[in-house]
Amino acid sequence: MGEKFLMKGNEALGEAAIIAGCEAYFGYPITPQNELTAYMSKRMLEEGRVFVQSESELAAVNMVFGAAGAGKRTMTSSSSPGVSLKQEGISYLAGARLPAVIVNVMRGGPGLGNISPAQGDYYQATRGGGNGDYRLIVFAPNSVQEMADDVIDAFYLADKYRMPSMVMADGMLGQMMEPVVFKEPKGNKGLPPKDWALTGAKGRPRNIVRSLMLGGTGLYEHNEVLRKIYAEVEANEIRYEELETADADVTLVAYGSASRACIGAVRHLRAAGKKVGLIRPRLVWPYPYKVLEKQAEKSKKFLVVEMNLGQMLDDVRIGVAGKAPVEFYGYAGGWIPTVKEVVDRVNQMF
Amino acid sequence: MGEKFLMKGNEALGEAAIIAGCEAYFGYPITPQNELTAYMSKRMLEEGRVFVQSESELAAVNMVFGAAGAGKRTMTSSSSPGVSLKQEGISYLAGARLPAVIVNVMRGGPGLGNISPAQGDYYQATRGGGNGDYRLIVFAPNSVQEMADDVIDAFYLADKYRMPSMVMADGMLGQMMEPVVFKEPKGNKGLPPKDWALTGAKGRPRNIVRSLMLGGTGLYEHNEVLRKIYAEVEANEIRYEELETADADVTLVAYGSASRACIGAVRHLRAAGKKVGLIRPRLVWPYPYKVLEKQAEKSKKFLVVEMNLGQMLDDVRIGVAGKAPVEFYGYAGGWIPTVKEVVDRVNQMF
Amino acid sequence: MPKGKVVIDKEKCKGCELCIATCPKKVLGLSEDFNTKGYRYSTPLHPEECIGCGFCAMMCPDVAIEVYRED
Amino acid sequence: MPKGKVVIDKEKCKGCELCIATCPKKVLGLSEDFNTKGYRYSTPLHPEECIGCGFCAMMCPDVAIEVYRED
Amino acid sequence: MKTVYKKPESMTSATTIYCPGCHHGIAHRLVAEVIDELGIADRTIGIAPVGCAALAYDYFNVDFSEAAHGRAPAVATGLKLTQPDKIVFTYQGDGDLASIGAAEILHLANRGFNITTIFINNAIYGMTGGQMAPTSLEGQKTATTPFGRDLKIHGNPMKVSEILTQTAGAAYIARGAVYDPKHVMETKKMVKKAFQNQMDGKGFSMVEILSTCPTNWGLSPLDAVEWLKDNMEPFYPLGVKKDIDQDQ
Amino acid sequence: MKTVYKKPESMTSATTIYCPGCHHGIAHRLVAEVIDELGIADRTIGIAPVGCAALAYDYFNVDFSEAAHGRAPAVATGLKLTQPDKIVFTYQGDGDLASIGAAEILHLANRGFNITTIFINNAIYGMTGGQMAPTSLEGQKTATTPFGRDLKIHGNPMKVSEILTQTAGAAYIARGAVYDPKHVMETKKMVKKAFQNQMDGKGFSMVEILSTCPTNWGLSPLDAVEWLKDNMEPFYPLGVKKDIDQDQ
């Protein structure tokens, strides 16, 4: 165990990226993730690595495309509207099978919205806001510690499956300070070599990085490769936490910031003798559908709590598959559930 | 009934927009929707209306923001990667509650992909590839005739609910010629006045068009307004077609180009005595969940057919809610189902 | 020298001192006390010196100043 | 005048005639027949006139031409 | 007594969110004064940027649209082309105009559409807390150049007005400042010309205004003025850079 | 007999998809010849645009990356900064570079990062079937200017090289053509200089090449050359526009 630091989530994301061996960071300022860009502007230079404040989010994600194509660990970060601008680039990364880490510190939407914490980009993150069939491995941390851990894993899994991954946080997590201990990264242990990288064709046939597959059945076959990889990720990488689910009559489902109030609520309601549990997906893609399916066999009701108008709700419905009613509790544009609110809402279900 | 024309889908989209009173079109070339931009470059000038070939898709959608803000009927069009670039702008349109029509003539993805027909942007269209909680009214035509009809309705519904709408076609529909008869548009009958438009503050207090809601509970309340409108649209505007569903053992679900082979397959299979039907959503948002739910009470199995790796599949699963198994048949990157393929696949289900 | 009059809306003032620095007659200075937003505000310490040139108003980012001059 | 030799890969040629127009010695012309891609291709009609200046190759967008010259 | 100065009609009475001494406020005032003097308030439409001036619509008494970060020129194009009789202007910061919106302003200027732009160059991203802008100066310490802007690492400061003079469609490009009454008056003339040009159908006109950001420069408003004079003005010389009326 | 001309090593033997007489092929060849002559094939990384040259990687025997439409400068930045010892070049059309990618090229040039750009100006969008480009000329009929480019409606043609000379970071900006052997030779020198500059760490270098698109201009390859000489060249004068080696 290393030293314990008290750090802002945004800064912890940055330091974790440094520890994970991020060699190039490209970003553009936007609240509430500015501390991350600022942190990298200092630390990357100190470490002799690449930092560029790009002219836009579009440029940033395409710089990432370049650095990832060079076989480097690379990252970009933004907040909601900025991440919208990256959608084409993210689709390209997925299409060209380039590993990279994208951070979204979500804020209120739609449009310019505001800078309060929100979870309105769940659809975008889990279903691909860009064109075509592709997926990101999407981490949904709920604490500064998890933000640090997830960045390290995000780099690793991106390399493992040769696909982009995302850490989906929100303004609350980005802005708050909590204690954090940085874990030892796995390095390149168990990772495939990046023999596809563009490093100059010295002593080998030339490499090409691309998502364009014109003519014939190239793109069709490429999509079958993607389908296979995504199935593999779904088979291997389901991550979630359960809290008091074994005998729960009501099962809460929540991720990220919203899940913290739910943890408090479960504690509170259990103390009051109510059988309430929580399923908290740690990755929201791949999604723990089977866990929900199993839970639906015992739990009488589900309540999805999100800081949006109901997005993960779709996934819970798919997982529960009609075996129990699924209710929703959520608001968008700056609402952060309190323990009391969740408790009150759950109490209506008994 | 008007004259019957033989027209390319892309051109029919354009002519229908002219008929619907589109006052300003902003576009950027991309295959396979180029004929639409070209058509507008000629016809809009002939009609004395506004045509701009913008410097990019980003610029196009933000020009639409301007023209919509002026209270004009306005449209932009593109194909998959270009529509990805519009995601921020679309989110802004939704946030600022501006009516506008966006056309996506989808091609193969992810990334640059290819220019073959595909349906890989279903998620993006129905769940908002941009940031925040917002929806588009999404039309899914399967013929040149429907493309023409849908554009006219898309303008009308956009104005009715003060939100952007989308016509989601694909390369096959855009490129093919079929007979088309242009229907009479409803004009502004039954539509609310655009008293919010930016026309100069002569004789009235100034108007402001925006999605930014800083401070206090403004954005929260704004999202509640959106939630209400979306619920209204969901209550009023469900559109779908059913084919031989009454006694179907197997129900196909498909939209757009993929649905044409399914229609052929239903015909073929019925001729062979197999009880097969088809549900074809004409709008994919709002989605006819209840129709599927009802059908799941009688149909033994469902098969979703899409030219992607399974996207509407989520919606069918939500609608069917575990009452019957839902299978999937689809490939991405240029695959267009043939009648024979669908027939063979359905036969495996008996 | 014409005679001028400067009127400052103390609640609009943010105490930036741009007006103070620009006044050719050193008419203005910061108040001792705070306005409700917590700023020390600009105020005419020597109103009699004012020539109504309007420079202070020209420099005020918060449109807190009105200037009048004898015809 | 030095003596040159021009070699044209008829399958690479797309018959654009840029080489033909540029040849100072009018060595080249279009073939009567088509290559497998359906193009009439450039061919030395007067090979003996070639001075090996390389202009034709310089203009060929399809790198279909090789040029040699006597030392 | 006759009134020498009063709040322009085209401004609301709202108190701005700008920091004490921020030149945004002066720039706003000049625009409002010009709108008043030209008598166009009831047919003017402004476009607010994403930046400290994002709430500009709270301060101007004319119709206003928001624009996504950098896209004000595109929004202006949509508004103006559909209503050629209206006066449309964008108001943009250096991050908005020179960084993320570089393509849009370049194309608007090159097309030469009849639109007016007020460009606030404060050599920093004010709104987001003081990051480097394309216009930040060599050596300037910002939130994202903690060791100072190093041209090798962070690239060169961008002279937007000089670049835009090379576009065919720009009718008028000028750079002013508002750090003293003399410059306020000169700059106001520029702003007026930029609006008058639009009324006369002359094409794209832009006034760049060198401005302070005391907060993110970490200086008092008065020290910020000195810093501007000592550092920005030498690198970004004031004056009219292009004027088709003069050049012809 | 000695070899006067042979396919450069840095080109593959694949037949291009380009139309007969398209100048893309000549431009490719020049770049490949320069790479050969500088002996940098095994450390060069090219970036293909979205445009007719989207498949450039099929024709060059060096490492290659695709880039999203217009974003080649950004992709180049990612590749170059992480591997400063590599030679990175973008190859972009006028739609790619001057239209959708205007912000990226402007910022790359202004930063002055050590990257080389080959800019194919054929006054049209080739790949998508002949729409107006920012560089299309007044009166030019294209798929999206069916009545000819009207400056009032469609805006002015853009002189990209002239604009980029105003950036601080551009070390070398030149405009060549390849319509006859003389210009091919001259333009090759420009291309060589643009690559040599990168090897010498001098900063951003770009060569604009006026090129034909016989297909979308609706002309034979030879008529297209004449059209280029008669129409494009007068508006886009050839020559070195900026060279820090000369200017100093």
Add this chain to the structure above:
Amino acid sequence: MEHKIILAGFGGQGIMVMGRLLAYAAMHEGKNVSWIPSYGVEQRGGTANCSVVISDEIIAAPIVAEPAYSIIMNRPSLDKFEPKMAPKGVILVNTSIVDRDVERKDLDVVNLACNDEALELGDIRYANMIALGAFCKKTGIIKLETLKKSLKNVLSARRQNLVEINQKALEKGYQLV
């Protein structure tokens, strides 16, 4: 009845116009009809082709994968589409340009030197109409009269003066089978 047709040749041979004419005529005869070009990069220099489907019912698949009918105007098109033809399909081959025979024995082959016949009318550009006229006679899918009447719909305003000569070409092709 549903007829699935492929028309294929070089870019300049008027393949698309031929397809559109067929489609227009079918529409005028009250049929469901679809026309779709193959589009894409491969078009440059390669073969151009389009699918036409004529049907009494809604057309399920506008892109013809297995044509029952085809008009083949050059050699690469023959190479490409001969293997794809439906069993016993009708294939019309422009022998003026195509330098090999159809190999499949099950196909119903019409060999016609379209270019040569067109040249007799003054220009090889009418080869497409020669072919279509012959196709019309051979298959009976559409009436010659309708084809002739529909010509005005597919020729641009500037080319309306060519209606008559094209009608002649159609007739000539019709006669040749």
Add this chain to the structure above:
Amino acid sequence: MEHKIILAGFGGQGIMVMGRLLAYAAMHEGKNVSWIPSYGVEQRGGTANCSVVISDEIIAAPIVAEPAYSIIMNRPSLDKFEPKMAPKGVILVNTSIVDRDVERKDLDVVNLACNDEALELGDIRYANMIALGAFCKKTGIIKLETLKKSLKNVLSARRQNLVEINQKALEKGYQLV
């Protein structure tokens, strides 16, 4: 036990540092802790405030809506947070600047002229530490020693020379209650 604390005042009053110090000290005492600023446009000129939560368990809500404790350094903050305080909460008010009394009767009020006390130490900038020292004594949430030890964590490298004087301010505040 979970302690929900709001610290509030003007921008320049060192509110954030005060919060971070409290959080650090709590961390050093082995507690779960969170610190979060209110961020946004309203910061400019308005009040700056941050939430600190110190708990033995996982912290469910880092943003404090209903503080049980607060340190109020200026008048607008009192106006804003007094109504939000939990019943019977502890509220420490900097009477050097705040020109009204706390109105709620249920609250446990500590009035302290922090600026004046700080001035005695040489600079009103130490007012925040005076307040925090007093808060420490009053609430017992954290040990004075831990606060003092944690100072080096929140002062930047350049400011480490100010550790001692700040420790003095903490002590002084501690003594004043």
